[in-house]
Amino acid sequence: MKHLLTLDKLPRADLETLLDRAQAFADGAQAPQALSGIAVCTLFFEPSTRTRLSFQLAAQRLGAHVLGFDASTSSATKGETDLDTFRTIEAMGVRGFVVRHKVDGAVEALAEAAKPGVALLNAGDGRSAHPTQGLLDMLTLRQAKGRDFSKLKVLIVGDVKHSRVARSDLHALRTLGAGEIRVCGPQSLLPDDGTLQGCTVTQDFDAALDGVDAVMMLRIQRERMEDGLIASLDEYHRDYGLTAARLRRAAPDAVVMHPGPMNRGVEITDEVADGPQSLVLRQVANGVSVRMAALEALLAR
Amino acid sequence: MKHLLTLDKLPRADLETLLDRAQAFADGAQAPQALSGIAVCTLFFEPSTRTRLSFQLAAQRLGAHVLGFDASTSSATKGETDLDTFRTIEAMGVRGFVVRHKVDGAVEALAEAAKPGVALLNAGDGRSAHPTQGLLDMLTLRQAKGRDFSKLKVLIVGDVKHSRVARSDLHALRTLGAGEIRVCGPQSLLPDDGTLQGCTVTQDFDAALDGVDAVMMLRIQRERMEDGLIASLDEYHRDYGLTAARLRRAAPDAVVMHPGPMNRGVEITDEVADGPQSLVLRQVANGVSVRMAALEALLAR
């Protein structure tokens, strides 16, 4: 593995190796010298404080020097191309790049230009992929439900069409052999391009919840209302908001996940977000472990 | 001590222990491994570069990993609640939080939600408290005037009503048994809520200066003019600006303090700010030592 751009073609063995190492970090393993003397840059063409902090913390725990470059600030790059920005920081001797970009495929394009020995980690590109989010979701699911996913019924709910989180989750769930993948959301927010191949798709949230072991909620962007893709947040909440009452349709020990930040009162209620079945904060914690595993796998000598 | 939120109820022994340790750091003591492997986040819901840098430097000198989160930048949190922002970073494994917030009590509210082993340091909330500023002011005063405050006459001048610095100074001066605390400022900028209990209060700056050992000037915010609380900065300077001529009314060896940043020519003249009685830069230096002591006390194993 040279880069971590997507979970799409990642073989099951590689994915499980990453999860095993991440679990070791979650259990307290340390490697404070693993990236000693190695510089890692968080290069964000689209801002995201949470993901940036999580990667920064992971890199620091491995002993790396961490640099931040918020390329979304206009003056930063004075009109130079993204490729020149990347090559410039690469020329400084930075070995690891954590890159977020609003354009699909932009991170992969930079990775193709990278010198040997330089590794890119996709921290989210367009609606395509967010592989470390997919990995942390799998780690969280595995901790809650065990390593055998073949009997699991997993439901993904919301704006799958625009969600790189959903795509990376789908890639990983398929690779790990999830028993059943259900997808639920308003027709306008479901992709029609093969993304959902093999999934059970419905617009009926109540029906979709029936007996599932895990509910993965997605964040609804306010912009979808402005785009006319949903009528209102109220209506969205009525049809696709996860309430305690609705959650009772799932298996009694079903777990609830959300990539954050949550729109409380819209896609999820306080009662569910803070309830005993919520793994939202566990996901965040696992994020650091998964990113440590990925950085180590790509960059440690 | 689990958190450092206010000096209000801090027992004298605890306060003096912190000051003693801060003095040791000021004298050159080092503890470069004290927070080794521990992550500290400066979580600022209201921007402040000076205070953030001072805490960052203190944490780095103790070997911590330091993360910065400027939550005042709107896109950072995408509308999630402050509590969710805090809990998210806490879930990443961050152990120390240096928090500034414009709302009174907001830092305390987050502290109440913190997990065991996680410590919050209030870097200023609303007009309530700025405990490390109070500590550094006491350390500065102690260096200049000795440990026995019982004979000291201390004067606080300016916008006490809106000042968390003044409140933390008042808390600490009382705890340390200052001989006399005088407070001076325009009526519109003096609190009428019990804050000044036990203080000698006046609007006459010249009279207030008579024979004092220390003058603690406060920064006047330009907004007070817009709020109609002061007529103009010129008039404020005429009535409450500390000039060299005025300073001669104080004791000959009186010291002058200011939390910065200074409005030169308004609450203080260049001659005084840069004069031999000014301890302004000593305060800044002591700020790092005090913050090292506080971080160590709360977070070192």
Add this chain to the structure above:
Amino acid sequence: MKHLLTLDKLPRADLETLLDRAQAFADGAQAPQALSGIAVCTLFFEPSTRTRLSFQLAAQRLGAHVLGFDASTSSATKGETDLDTFRTIEAMGVRGFVVRHKVDGAVEALAEAAKPGVALLNAGDGRSAHPTQGLLDMLTLRQAKGRDFSKLKVLIVGDVKHSRVARSDLHALRTLGAGEIRVCGPQSLLPDDGTLQGCTVTQDFDAALDGVDAVMMLRIQRERMEDGLIASLDEYHRDYGLTAARLRRAAPDAVVMHPGPMNRGVEITDEVADGPQSLVLRQVANGVSVRMAALEALLAR
């Protein structure tokens, strides 16, 4: 050497000592403890991500604690003077300051106020000086053409009038005894103040290129068009853009340099920027080595 403010009066021996040490770092020398426990602040009154990152990386590789202060963000300093901002951070115990400022001489003014033991590195002031850029350009030239500059013909092209890069290059090229220095650009962008003393000056780019060993392109700022100093970027490109065809007028082994960020298609074409004679990325790499050498020379015990 107490500070690094300009290359103007730097003796040749000092300049070559810095270049030799930078070359050692470029060749893989390490000094991870050289600045251990020392704090370095990048204090930028004018934003520049590239230069800031390069200095940050250099300081980290020497083991320094690095702090960033973007003083161009208005709220940061709340109207205090630059000198107070500097003195405040200095009082915190920061030993090294990497300062950029849009006003000529502003960095020197701060250096004059600095305490003993505190070192300033000019990261660019006004149009006056950018000494580490001058150093890295010399290192790059030396790697390509050898240490003896006496036979070299070097051409500097573009907006020399407003360029601190050009001034620092001119200082260094003279000190190192460059054989011939040619300067070329539109009359409106050439200085008339003695800067070009001893240079061969022309407005004819094609003639200027004849037989040169190195072409140092400068970035053209869009603002020059708004100022009326150039008619259009198209016309600028026609007259002063370096194309592959034009480059054939130079010596066959001539090298091409540019301080970045490049305006591709304006002062330089893709073919040249990415061609075999371009040393643009080598310059960036050398920047880190040169800054390590300068920081070490000024701050290591």
